[in-house]
Amino acid sequence: MTRTEWLLSEQPASRRQARLGQAYRTWLALKANRLAMVGLTLVLALIAVALLAPWIAPYDPIVGGDLRTDRLQPPSWEHPMGTDDLARDIFSRVIHGARLTLMVVVLVAVIATPIGLAIGTTAGYFGGWIDTVLMRATDIFLAFPRLILALAFVAALGPGIENAIIAIALTSWPPYARLARAETLTIRDSDFINAARLQGASSLRILWGHVTPLCLSSVVVRVTLDMAGIILTAAGLGFLGLGAQPPQPEWGAMIAGGRRFIIDYWWVATMPGLAIFAVSLGFNLLGDGLRDVLDPKARK
Amino acid sequence: MAGTPQIGRGRGRALSLWLWKGTKVALTVAVTFLGLLLVTFVISRYMSVDPVLRAVGDRASQSTYDAMYRAMGLDRPVWEQFWIYLRNVLSGDLGSSFLTKRPVADDLARVFPATLELATVGILIGTLFGIPLGVISAVKQGRAIDQVVRVLGLVGYSAPIFWLGLLGLLVFYARLGWVAGPGRIDIAHEYSFTVTTGLLLLDSAMQGAWGAFRNAFSHIILPGALLGYFSMAYISRMTRSFMLAELAQEYVTTARVKGVPEWRIVWVHALRNAAVPLVTVVALSYAGLLEGSVLTETVFAWPGLGLYLTNSLQVADMNAVLGGTLVIGAIFVALNLLSDLLYTILDPRTRRQVRP
Numbered sequence: 160m161t162r163t164e165w166l167l168s169e170q171p172a173s174r175r176q177a178r179l180g181q182a183y184r185t186w187l188a189l190k191a192n193r194l195a196m197v198g199l200t201l202v203l204a205l206i207a208v209a210l211l212a213p214w215i216a217p218y219d220p221i222v223g224g225d226l227r228t229d230r231l232q233p234p235s236w237e238h239p240m241g242t243d244d245l246a247r248d249i250f251s252r253v254i255h256g257a258r259l260t261l262m263v264v265v266l267v268a269v270i271a272t273p274i275g276l277a278i279g280t281t282a283g284y285f286g287g288w289i290d291t292v293l294m295r296a297t298d299i300f301l302a303f304p305r306l307i308l309a310l311a312f313v314a315a316l317g318p319g320i321e322n323a324i325i326a327i328a329l330t331s332w333p334p335y336a337r338l339a340r341a342e343t344l345t346i347r348d349s350d351f352i353n354a355a356r357l358q359g360a361s362s363l364r365i366l367w368g369h370v371t372p373l374c375l376s377s378v379v380v381r382v383t384l385d386m387a388g389i390i391l392t393a394a395g396l397g398f399l400g401l402g403a404q405p406p407q408p409e410w411g412a413m414i415a416g417g418r419r420f421i422i423d424y425w426w427v428a429t430m431p432g433l434a435i436f437a438v439s440l441g442f443n444l445l446g447d448g449l450r451d452v453l454d455p456k457a458r459k
Numbered sequence: 460m461a462g463t464p465q466i467g468r469g470r471g472r473a474l475s476l477w478l479w480k481g482t483k484v485a486l487t488v489a490v491t492f493l494g495l496l497l498v499t500f501v502i503s504r505y506m507s508v509d510p511v512l513r514a515v516g517d518r519a520s521q522s523t524y525d526a527m528y529r530a531m532g533l534d535r536p537v538w539e540q541f542w543i544y545l546r547n548v549l550s551g552d553l554g555s556s557f558l559t560k561r562p563v564a565d566d567l568a569r570v571f572p573a574t575l576e577l578a579t580v581g582i583l584i585g586t587l588f589g590i591p592l593g594v595i596s597a598v599k600q601g602r603a604i605d606q607v608v609r610v611l612g613l614v615g616y617s618a619p620i621f622w623l624g625l626l627g628l629l630v631f632y633a634r635l636g637w638v639a640g641p642g643r644i645d646i647a648h649e650y651s652f653t654v655t656t657g658l659l660l661l662d663s664a665m666q667g668a669w670g671a672f673r674n675a676f677s678h679i680i681l682p683g684a685l686l687g688y689f690s691m692a693y694i695s696r697m698t699r700s701f702m703l704a705e706l707a708q709e710y711v712t713t714a715r716v717k718g719v720p721e722w723r724i725v726w727v728h729a730l731r732n733a734a735v736p737l738v739t740v741v742a743l744s745y746a747g748l749l750e751g752s753v754l755t756e757t758v759f760a761w762p763g764l765g766l767y768l769t770n771s772l773q774v775a776d777m778n779a780v781l782g783g784t785l786v787i788g789a790i791f792v793a794l795n796l797l798s799d800l801l802y803t804i805l806d807p808r809t810r811r812q813v814r815p
Contacts, residue, residue: 299494302795303788304746306753307768308498311784314772315502391619395754398621399769414622418758421625422633432622440617 188452195448201441208254209261218248220255220408231424241426243416245406249427252408253434259409260438263324263393268382270328275335276378280370282336283343284362294340300333306392313401320409323402327392331385335378342374380453384446387439394435410435488796493545495788499781500544504537510777513557548785554778558771563782566767571786572657573643574756574763577686578748580660580679584687585694585748586741590730592691593698597706598725608695615692620685624758627681639677641760648674682759686752690744697740701733708732735806742798746791 167184171177189195208215223229223246232242240249282293300308312326346352347370355365396402397411405412410431417427503510515527528534532543547554553563596605631637639645644659652668660679663672705711706729714724753765760766764783771779 295490295494299491299498302491302495302792303498303784304749304791307784307787310753310768310772311499311502311780314775314777314780315505387617391617394619395621398619398754399757399772401772411619411621414619414625418625421629425629428622428625432619432626435622436614436618439619440613443613443617 185452189448192448192451194444195451198441198444198446198448201437202445205257205261205438205441209257212255212258216248216251216254218251220247220252221406223247231420231427233424234426240430241424243413243427244420244424249413249430252413253410253431256408256410256413256431256434257438259320259403259407260390260393260435263320263327264386264389266324267328267331267389267393268386270325271331272335272378272382274328275332276339276371276374278332279336279339279341279378280343280366280374283340284347284366284370286347290340293336297333297336300330303330305330305388306395309392309396310399310401313396318401318404320403320407323393323396326396327389330392331389334385335381338378338381339374342377343370346370346373380446380449383442383449386442386446390435390439390442484796484799488792491792492789495785495792496545496548497541499785500541503544503777503781504540513775553782553785556771556779557776558774558779563778566779567764567782567786569657570763570767573761574749574752574765576658576660577679577682577752577756577761577763578745580683581686581748581752582690582741582745584684585690585744588687589691589694590698590737593695594702594725594730596695597699597702600703605699608699612692612696615689619754620689621754621758623688624682624685624755627685628758631681638681639674641758643678643762644671644675645678682755682761686748686755690748693744693747694737694740698733698737701736702729705729705733735802738801738805739798742794742801746794749787749790 165176166180168176168180171180189199218224224242226246229242229246231244232238234241238248238250240253243249243252278293278297282290282297303311308330309323309326312329313322316322316325352365352369355369360368393402394409394411394414397409398415400412400415403409403412405416413431414428414435417424417429417431421428511524511527511531511533514531515523519527532540535543551564553567555562556566559566592608592611596608599605628640632640648663648668648671651671652663652666654662656662659675660672663669663675702725706725708729711724711729714728715721719728749764752761752763753768755761756763756765757769764787768780768783768787771783
């Protein structure tokens with residue numbers, strides 16, 4: 160029996176085999192989707208570039224070259240994306256900017272997912288007035304357009320990439336809470352939950368040990384789908400001067416920097432935009448593919 | 460004879476149910492709006508900018524500072540401050556702006572028509588292109604045209620709007636000269652007609668100032684098309700999925716068997732049924748355009764709500780920021796409610812559920 164046969168076996172001998180088989184089938188379905196694979200490649204490229212930035216970037220992202228000779232050079236072999244008004248190599252800055260983008264995405268996911276899970280599972284599990292209060296609060300956050308609320312939070316906290324991350328996280332959790340609540344409602348009255356309750360497990364233990372793990376996978380997929388939106392919001396904040404501050408090579412802020420002289424030196428604002436576009440396209444393609452594979456209703 | 464009073468009673472019950480539903484909706488909206496106020500209030504209390512220092516300047520003596528602190532009500536308990544804030548907002552007082560030295564409510568009323576005009580042009584373009592494209596890609600599912608529409612949509616979802624705006628200015632304004640640059644209207648045309656509604660296209664057209672109309676049009680077409688493109692991405696995607704669901708229904712098969720021409724089945728029978736949820740989609744993307752306009756207005760120096768908000772943000776003018784946030788939030792809630800109501804009116808099935 161080959162490894163593939165073992166994985167695709169219709170009669171798995173163990174729980175581990177069944178799980179691995181399921182994962183392998185999901186992977187096969189995803190692999191068959193060419194666009195999703197393009198997306199996966201783009202996302203992996205972002206991670207690789209972010210991790211290896213100092214070794215890939217040919218120049219320093221903060222300290223520029225000679226201001227007399229190297230300013231605003233058009234793209235060439237020496238500077239693949241040209242140089243900006245401070246004689247810095249744009250290619251190196253875009254490469255280092257991948258680190259900031261990855262940091263934003265990861266931190267927002269790490270902050271917003273637990274908030275959404277905690278609020279959603281609590282509301283769904285307890286029901287009653289706790290549910291009403293928590294879901295009203297969620298609706299109120301959903302009532303603001305996301306970028307506007309993030310703008311107001313950043314205005315209060317002060318500009319900077321850390322505050323931008325907090326602001327985006329504070330505006331991203333409501334959909335996750337809704338989803339976690341819906342999932343909790345479907346399993347709240349299951350036998351295994353009742354069994355745990357009869358054994359005297361505390362509510363906290365049931366929520367944390369039994370409900371949350373079951374909600375996790377669908378929330379994680381939803382977070383992946385949201386990544387492109389998070390990147391675009393962060394870039395928007397950076398463009399408005401409220402995210403990363405100069406001289407940090409954040410892509411949105413770089414576009415804002417090149418905006419003043421876009422008509423004469425188009426590459427300064429265009430190149431970082433291409434990077435944002437590529438990365439958020441990658442997350443969108445991957446997210447679409449994941450949804451097609453994991454959502455049984457969409458499958459034919 | 461016996462039937463008449465029964466119908467009357469039935470109507471009365473339906474009416475009271477409608478009233479009950481209406482009260483519930485009104486209560487939900489009131490609670491949501493109260494929540495919006497609470498959020499903006501909390502943000503304003505925990506901001507990093509000292510409002511007293513902003514008002515008196517950093518050279519004021521301690522006694523002036525203290526007097527202002529008391530005058531602004533900051534020495535009172537927090538719940539009392541919220542109560543005062545609530546009363547002020549409900550009476551239309553959003554405080555005054557540090558930047559323009561005018562009441563924020565007046566400022567917002569002055570800039571709002573510009574945003575409304577831009578968003579309306581955007582949603583018109585988005586709907587006029589989005590719905591036909593969505594229908595065609597549903598009919599030609601999996602064919603080349605479907606892929607093209609899909610890619611167009613994906614680009615719309617993935618590209619930063621401010622970046623596309625800059626590229627648009629670079630290509631269509633600077634290089635090709637097809638459209639006018641940033642701003643709403645050239646200074647030469649500014650006084651060739653009186654501004655009554657604040658919607659320049661409407662005002663100039665009604666007064667026959669066609670030169671000004673053409674000028675305003677060449678200013679609005681690029682940002683409008685950009686916003687339209689982004690809402691088209693969403694509308695065409697939703698139209699496609701609604702149409703696919705409709706075309707799989709049995710009444711479509713029946714119509715085909717009867718020999719109804721295919722174009723009529725698609726554009727009349729199926730699209731009419733898909734139109735009900737589409738109204739919600741269009742209303743929601745209209746609300747979304749108000750948000751997207753923050754970045755677009757910044758790029759195109761469009762003097763609307765978004766530019767006002769970002770200009771205020773640059774100088775940490777909190778009254779203006781929170782006032783703008785609140786107004787946008789309120790519009791968002793209102794449009795959401797409106798789309799729910801339209802849904803009930805357009806779809807007979809949701810109406811029947813209300814009847815006892």
